[in-house]
Amino acid sequence: MTDIAIAARPRRARVIINKKIAPYIFLLPFLLLFAIFLIVPLAYALNLSVYRSALVGGLRFVWFDNYKRAFTDANFWSGVWTLFKFGILQIPVMLILSLIFALILDSGVAYARAFFRISFFIPYAVPAVIATLLWGYMYGPAYGPFAQLAGVLHLAKPDFFNDSSIIPAIANIATWEYMGYNMIIYFAALQAIPMDLEEASVMDGASAFTFAFRIKLPMIVPTIIVTIIFSIIGSLQLFTEPYLLINLARNTINSHFTPNLYAYTLAFIGQQYNYAAAISFVLGGVVAIVSYVFMLAANRRVSE
Amino acid sequence: MAVIQLKDVKKSFGSVDVIGNVNLEIGDGEFVIFVGPSGSGKSTLLRLVAGLEDTTGGQIIIDGTDVTNMGPAERELSMVFQSYALYPTKTVRQNMSFGLEVARLPRPEIDRRVNDVAQILRLSDYMDRKPRALSGGQRQRVAIGRAIVREPVAFLFDEPLSNLDAALRVEMRIEIAKLHQRLGATMIYVTHDQVEAMTLADKIVVLDHGAIQQVGSPMELYERPANLFVAQFIGSPKMNVFPVQPVAGGLSVADGAGTIQLAAVPAGVVQAGARPEEITLLPAGQGHLPGKIEVVERLGSDTYAYVAADKVGALTVRIVGNAADMAVGQTVGLVFNPARLHLFDGNDKVVRA
Amino acid sequence: MTIVGKTNQSARFRRSRWLMTLLLGLYFVYTFVPIWYVITSSTKTNPDLFTSFGLWFASDFHLWQNLYDLFTIQHGIFRIWLWNTFYYSLVSGLGAAVFATMAGYAFAKYEFFGKKFVFALVLGAVMIPQTALVIPIFLLLSKVGLLNTPFAVILPQLVFPFGVFLMRAYIDEAISDEIIDAGRVDGAGEFHIFSNLGFRLLMPGITTVFILAFVASWNNYFLPLVVLNSTEHFPVTVGLAQWYASAVSGSGGALLFTVVMAGALVSILPVIIAFLIMQRFWQGGLSAGGVKA
Numbered sequence: 001m002t003d004i005a006i007a008a009r010p011r012r013a014r015v016i017i018n019k020k021i022a023p024y025i026f027l028l029p030f031l032l033l034f035a036i037f038l039i040v041p042l043a044y045a046l047n048l049s050v051y052r053s054a055l056v057g058g059l060r061f062v063w064f065d066n067y068k069r070a071f072t073d074a075n076f077w078s079g080v081w082t083l084f085k086f087g088i089l090q091i092p093v094m095l096i097l098s099l100i101f102a103l104i105l106d107s108g109v110a111y112a113r114a115f116f117r118i119s120f121f122i123p124y125a126v127p128a129v130i131a132t133l134l135w136g137y138m139y140g141p142a143y144g145p146f147a148q149l150a151g152v153l154h155l156a157k158p159d160f161f162n163d164s165s166i167i168p169a170i171a172n173i174a175t176w177e178y179m180g181y182n183m184i185i186y187f188a189a190l191q192a193i194p195m196d197l198e199e200a201s202v203m204d205g206a207s208a209f210t211f212a213f214r215i216k217l218p219m220i221v222p223t224i225i226v227t228i229i230f231s232i233i234g235s236l237q238l239f240t241e242p243y244l245l246i247n248l249a250r251n252t253i254n255s256h257f258t259p260n261l262y263a264y265t266l267a268f269i270g271q272q273y274n275y276a277a278a279i280s281f282v283l284g285g286v287v288a289i290v291s292y293v294f295m296l297a298a299n300r301r302v303s304e
Numbered sequence: 305m306a307v308i309q310l311k312d313v314k315k316s317f318g319s320v321d322v323i324g325n326v327n328l329e330i331g332d333g334e335f336v337i338f339v340g341p342s343g344s345g346k347s348t349l350l351r352l353v354a355g356l357e358d359t360t361g362g363q364i365i366i367d368g369t370d371v372t373n374m375g376p377a378e379r380e381l382s383m384v385f386q387s388y389a390l391y392p393t394k395t396v397r398q399n400m401s402f403g404l405e406v407a408r409l410p411r412p413e414i415d416r417r418v419n420d421v422a423q424i425l426r427l428s429d430y431m432d433r434k435p436r437a438l439s440g441g442q443r444q445r446v447a448i449g450r451a452i453v454r455e456p457v458a459f460l461f462d463e464p465l466s467n468l469d470a471a472l473r474v475e476m477r478i479e480i481a482k483l484h485q486r487l488g489a490t491m492i493y494v495t496h497d498q499v500e501a502m503t504l505a506d507k508i509v510v511l512d513h514g515a516i517q518q519v520g521s522p523m524e525l526y527e528r529p530a531n532l533f534v535a536q537f538i539g540s541p542k543m544n545v546f547p548v549q550p551v552a553g554g555l556s557v558a559d560g561a562g563t564i565q566l567a568a569v570p571a572g573v574v575q576a577g578a579r580p581e582e583i584t585l586l587p588a589g590q591g592h593l594p595g596k597i598e599v600v601e602r603l604g605s606d607t608y609a610y611v612a613a614d615k616v617g618a619l620t621v622r623i624v625g626n627a628a629d630m631a632v633g634q635t636v637g638l639v640f641n642p643a644r645l646h647l648f649d650g651n652d653k654v655v656r657a
Numbered sequence: 658m659t660i661v662g663k664t665n666q667s668a669r670f671r672r673s674r675w676l677m678t679l680l681l682g683l684y685f686v687y688t689f690v691p692i693w694y695v696i697t698s699s700t701k702t703n704p705d706l707f708t709s710f711g712l713w714f715a716s717d718f719h720l721w722q723n724l725y726d727l728f729t730i731q732h733g734i735f736r737i738w739l740w741n742t743f744y745y746s747l748v749s750g751l752g753a754a755v756f757a758t759m760a761g762y763a764f765a766k767y768e769f770f771g772k773k774f775v776f777a778l779v780l781g782a783v784m785i786p787q788t789a790l791v792i793p794i795f796l797l798l799s800k801v802g803l804l805n806t807p808f809a810v811i812l813p814q815l816v817f818p819f820g821v822f823l824m825r826a827y828i829d830e831a832i833s834d835e836i837i838d839a840g841r842v843d844g845a846g847e848f849h850i851f852s853n854l855g856f857r858l859l860m861p862g863i864t865t866v867f868i869l870a871f872v873a874s875w876n877n878y879f880l881p882l883v884v885l886n887s888t889e890h891f892p893v894t895v896g897l898a899q900w901y902a903s904a905v906s907g908s909g910g911a912l913l914f915t916v917v918m919a920g921a922l923v924s925i926l927p928v929i930i931a932f933l934i935m936q937r938f939w940q941g942g943l944s945a946g947g948v949k950a
Binding site for chain 1: 673674675677678680681684685687688689690691692694695698706707710712755756757759760762763764766767768769772775779782784785787789790792793794795796797800812813815816818821841846847848851872875876877878879883893894895897898901902905906917918921924925928929932933
Binding site for chain 2: 199202203218219
């Protein structure tokens with residue numbers, strides 16, 4: 001250790017400088033990457049989206065023409081409508097089931113809880129590609145196990161790929177992937193509730209169900225709201241599952257099935273980068289608006 | 305008529321015996337306090353009565369019914385928790401109504417009870433607030449209110465004042481005392497603070513290491529402690545305890561430096577105890593034992609002198625009022641009051657002639 | 658164990674315990690069916706895949722052959738994909754965790770100009786659909802000529818705003834201001850305090866962020882799909898998806914079905930096993946973020 005008497009003055013000065021600069025240094029790597037891979041791409045894409053390149057005339061600045069086109073593009077809005085149908089089905093089903101199972105796990109009523117807790121999380125570790133692949137096979141009309149079972153039981157072979165069943169089929173895959181993740185989040189929030197609240201409710205004569213639904217559930221409402229928002233953001237970006245199932249469902253999944261799929265097709269198959277950029281931004285805007293509206297509505301309810 | 309009886313109650317966690325063979329009777333309307341240091345088992349004993357823990361052995365009888373195998377709700381008891389345990393998402397009114405709603409009482413009855421209790425506890429202005437918008441004292445009153453509306457056979461309090469600051473603690477102590485007078489209900493109260501125990505209790509149960517040391521009224525415990533533990537636990541500052549030898553006519557202190565005359569000396573005495581207010585200071589040369597004042601503490605209402613006596617150690621002496629002429633370093637003579645001396649044998653038990 | 662369980666031993670209660678366990682069991686079956694399917698399918702020969710019952714084994718146990726095919730087909734490209742995935746995920750995971758931790762530390766323990774604004778920016782970034790960024794990132798990387806390199810996949814994945822959010826919440830709880838002040842009084846520099854005092858306390862949180870970032874990278878499909886075009890840079894997700902597409906469309910031959918299945922099995926088993934081993938560490942960290950939210 002340095003001699004305190006001698007070094008007191010300069011040492012103090014060094015600490016003051018350090019303390020002021022330190023946060024910026026800690027932030028630097030992250031912010032640098034953040035700027036490069038978030039801000040700059042967004043800015044660049046924004047820039048792209050206000051141009052158009054054509055065979056005749058080359059690259060032209062077109063103000064918001066691309067956006068105008070996006071707003072009137074039936075393909076884009078049909079994709080949004082698909083997402084809406086998807087989200088309104090998948091999100092409530094998945095989150096309600098996750099909640100119920102989290103409550104069951106947390107109540108300590110069932111046996112083998114540790115085993116279940118771990119196993120429920122496994123799908124999260126499975127890449128979406130593989131999950132889609134597996135369910136795609138299982139949905140198979142000729143050789144998937146569901147079709148085989150139906151054959152054995154002399155029932156009609158289930159068709160997972162027609163217009164009315166494709167959305168539930170994809171919703172099932174998404175639910176399978178993320179239900180465990182949401183359940184663990186709810187479970188952690190429920191576990192954080194102090195024991196003496198449960199004891200107080202027991203003294204009040206409440207059963208485990210009453211305590212779970214009337215006390216615990218209201219307490220984790222903020223957590224539930226967060227999972228809803230993240231689920232909304234996630235489902236609005238649907239791409240992998242429909243993209244991989246295209247070959248199995250050629251008649252139902254088209255290149256504009258979801259907005260992301262549309263943007264991808266536009267960019268990499270149509271080479272229309274400018275318009276694709278605009279579509280991405282409009283999608284981002286839709287996500288932002290939906291999330292924000294939901295947050296506002298949720299906060300108003302919570303504070304009542 | 306005993307409302308709550310504990311018979312041979314035992315509690316072990318695995319191989320560790322936390323409560324061993326407790327026998328206790330609590331009368332109707334009594335304010336009983338379980339007091340003891342940390343780990344004495346007082347909270348565990350309360351939770352056994354509440355039904356939040358199962359007994360390993362013994363019986364618990366409430367109002368004539370053996371409740372040993374019953375859950376907490378069926379025992380018709382209410383509990384006030386140290387952390388209040390108020391439901392954070394519910395208003396004060398909803399917190400207080402919850403237990404009654406679970407019991408499916410009719411709405412008018414629930415409202416009547418809640419409003420009455422709110423008035424007693426001066427909560428009527430806060431009924432629609434949530435716990436996070438209340439002060440510590442207010443939250444505590446809500447916790448108490450929640451317990452009262454259920455009209456239980458007995459109230460259980462688990463160190464309810466521990467989370468309050470000193471001034472609030474005094475205020476709430478008085479409120480609880482008044483509440484007991486008003487309701488006349490049986491109350492079991494757990495605390496580690498002997499001041500709370502002395503001021504609130506009809507009957508104190510002193511616990512140490514899972515065993516009852518003594519049961520009695522505050523004054524009984526203060527004036528006639530049954531053993532060394534109780535003698536030193538009750539009363540602040542602690543009782544002074546020092547070794548003595550029985551001699552003809554009394555007790556010899558400090559290897560013969562002084563002798564205290566006693567009419568009768570019981571057999572087996574090895575230690576004597578004198579409370580700070582039972583020791584008088586005289587000018588040097590007088591009294592049973594010489595000593596030198598090391599520290600003087602003046603509180604205005606009292607003065608405490610810490611006096612060092614050879615071969616005895618430090619003794620705490622209390623003088624009422626401000627002893628202005630007392631000074632550090634002064635030599636004094638210590639006088640013990642033989643009538644107020646507590647005598648202990650080799651097993652730390654009190655012996656009387 | 659909850660109070661209810663402790664004090665209620667009635668037969669009716671025990672029945673409801675079994676009922677609840679049954680419900681959880683049903684969910685477990687749902688969770689496990691696809692995994693079981695890939696296990697049984699990997700053991701079959703290609704014809705058997707189409708003739709035998711999907712959820713049980715066939716008479717021929719063909720697993721080793723399938724695995725052999727998996728690792729040797731197309732000059733053993735699958736091995737390369739597996740390595741790529743591991744490499745990308747490890748580097749991204751570590752980098753993301755370290756940078757997010759440093760940033761979270763800055764937000765949690767310091768006051769500085771623009772702190773609120775920058776944090777709001779980071780928080781807003783969590784809301785940005787990842788995929789909305791992929792095409793712009795592609796365009797950017799194409800401009801600087803970094804396309805089709807490991808950097809194209811790793812660099813964007815180093816940005817993990819959710820990790821910053823998590824670490825800030827975690828550091829707020831886990832490191833008291835007093836520890837830092839004590840270090841300062843002792844004359845330690847800020848970075849010294851962070852790396853020595855802070856690091857040990859931060860381990861559970863960093864592990865959580867690392868695992869989340871690692872898994873996110875392992876599972877990532879859209880980004881590598883877009884920024885890579887030579888197969889030797891592909892991670893398993895992109896490679897396997899390509900095989901799957903070709904198997905379904907019928908070109909490339911029927912052999913690919915069994916290989917795809919074996920590939921799927923090999924892709925998920927390591928992560929699942931690593932998961933099982935590490936699960937005790939990260940669950941605590943998740944609660945810090947989940948509850949705070």
